Amino acid sequence: MGAQLRVYRRRIRSVQATKKITKAMELIASSRIVKAQQRLAASEPYLIQLNSAISAAASHATDVRKHPLMARPEESKRAAILVITADRGLAGAYSSNAIKEAEGVNRMLAEQGTQAVPYVVGRKGVSFYRFRNRPVAGEYTGFTDQPTYADAKRIGDDLLTAFLTPTQEGGVDEIHIVYTHFLNMGSQEARVRRVLPLEVVDEVVSKESALPFPLYEFEPGPEAVLDGLLPRYIDQMVYLCLLMSAASEHAARRRAMKSATDNAEELIRSLTRQANQARQAEITQEISEIVGGADALSA
Numbered sequence: 001m002g003a004q005l006r007v008y009r010r011r012i013r014s015v016q017a018t019k020k021i022t023k024a025m026e027l028i029a030s031s032r033i034v035k036a037q038q039r040l041a042a043s044e045p046y047l048i049q050l051n052s053a054i055s056a057a058a059s060h061a062t063d064v065r066k067h068p069l070m071a072r073p074e075e076s077k078r079a080a081i082l083v084i085t086a087d088r089g090l091a092g093a094y095s096s097n098a099i100k101e102a103e104g105v106n107r108m109l110a111e112q113g114t115q116a117v118p119y120v121v122g123r124k125g126v127s128f129y130r131f132r133n134r135p136v137a138g139e140y141t142g143f144t145d146q147p148t149y150a151d152a153k154r155i156g157d158d159l160l161t162a163f164l165t166p167t168q169e170g171g172v173d174e175i176h177i178v179y180t181h182f183l184n185m186g187s188q189e190a191r192v193r194r195v196l197p198l199e200v201v202d203e204v205v206s207k208e209s210a211l212p213f214p215l216y217e218f219e220p221g222p223e224a225v226l227d228g229l230l231p232r233y234i235d236q237m238v239y240l241c242l243l244m245s246a247a248s249e250h251a252a253r254r255r256a257m258k259s260a261t262d263n264a265e266e267l268i269r270s271l272t273r274q275a276n277q278a279r280q281a282e283i284t285q286e287i288s289e290i291v292g293g294a295d296a297l298s299a
Contacts, residue, residue: 085122152239
């Protein structure tokens with residue numbers, strides 16, 4: 001066997017081993033997407049009902065715009081940005097898209113004269129800021145592919161504490177979340193959502209389209225109910241964004257691994273053709289040497 005043929009066959013075995021790994025990772029990501037979608041679907045009804053209760057409490061409150069979580073300062077000086085990335089790679093442009101979106105928010109805030117305070121979820125985002133020697137107010141790693149409500153509550157508590165702290169003492173006036181919205185298995189996009197301060201919208205609904213408004217009795221009062229519900233709303237919003245990002249991460253990894261598997265198959269076919277050509281050239285050379293030797297002996 002010629003040296004060139006050995007090289008081709010060694011490369012084929014190497015690519016075949018890589019193909020097995022990428023195929024296995026594709027199947028694992030496919031199974032985890034289903035679980036992530038189930039958790040996402042299970043959490044959305046709670047947030048919808050929570051929004052309904054908050055809206056009812058806000059409509060009965062005396063002056064909801066004076067609530068600490070709804071009061072908007074005249075001039076925003078500092079804004080917290082929660083950037084959700086992945087702990088692991090091999091997910092295509094999933095983490096880089098979220099980081100690019102966060103950088104766009106940073107530039108927008110800088111143009112408005114607002115200082116951005118980053119809170120980073122995922123080792124990819126943490127590495128991005130560390131490599132550039134940019135300080136972060138919070139780092140959260142180790143759970144991006146399977147986040148729990150406890151993880152979201154820990155992040156929500158830190159963000160809420162920063163929001164309730166005066167700006168002069170290191171607090172923030174706004175909180176934004178940069179996450180990857182899961183549209184379907186083939187489409188995900190990085191988005192920005194402002195969580196605090198909450199928007200108070202005076203909306204007029206026509207009688208034809210109006211739905212029956214639920215009746216609530218508030219004890220001890222709407223203001224106290226808002227004090228209890230709004231922190232839960234922040235935690236649940238962070239949890240929903242984490243679940244959205246987790247489903248998007250698995251979908252991006254599945255797509256990247258499928259592309260890698262397809263490329264490996266194409267490379268194996270190409271190397272096989274080259275190996276066959278090298279083998280054929282080897283056989284042709286051996287036949288030529290035999291025929292030449294026979295002619296020399298007969299002469």
